[in-house]
Amino acid sequence: MKRGLRINGGIRAEQVRLVDDANNQVGVVTRAEALSKAQEAGLDLVEVAPNSEPPVCRIMDYGKWLYQQKRRVREAHKKTQHSSATLKEIRLRPETDKHDLQIKVGHAREFLQKGHRVQFSVFFRGRQMLHKDQGINMLNGIMDTLQDVAKIERPSMMTGRRMTLLLVPK
Structure with missing residues (x-):
């Protein structure tokens, strides 16, 4: 101007x-x-x-x-603010309880319905690294519950002590 x-x-x-x-x-x-x-x-x-x-x-x-x-x-x-959908991160631990997980999945569903991208991150500490299968099972369960509103942009992958899954709205 x-x-x-x-x-x-x-x-x-x-x-x-x-x-x-x-x-x-x-x-x-x-x-x-x-x-x-x-x-x-x-x-x-x-x-x-x-x-x-x-x-x-x-x-x-x-x-x-x-x-x-x-x-x-x-x-x-x-x-410019709304054109690129914001990335929302939801942080989890391998021992996150079922009810807490349901609440976090509910929040993710709301974010996806608003058009945001959602990244789930499972953080491992110490000996939890021996039980990566718990994190994989958790992320697979999340994928199954959100498959009606989201598609997978990046499947679950391990980087360091963190396992991530990236979902985008359908």
């Missing part, structure tokens, strides 16, 4: 290239003539290209234009 655009009386150039509110080239006119045309239309005279020779001025509603620019920036920001 351009800051510091000169409007109406702030325009310094004596001659300006004028573009009217319908985007038609009017031609090179004096600043006073351009200001009078803008006032006749009930709009503002805005210097849109101050570095060209002569500067380009446009007849427009400056307040409305500023509002639209801010709205475009806001919409673009919203799209």
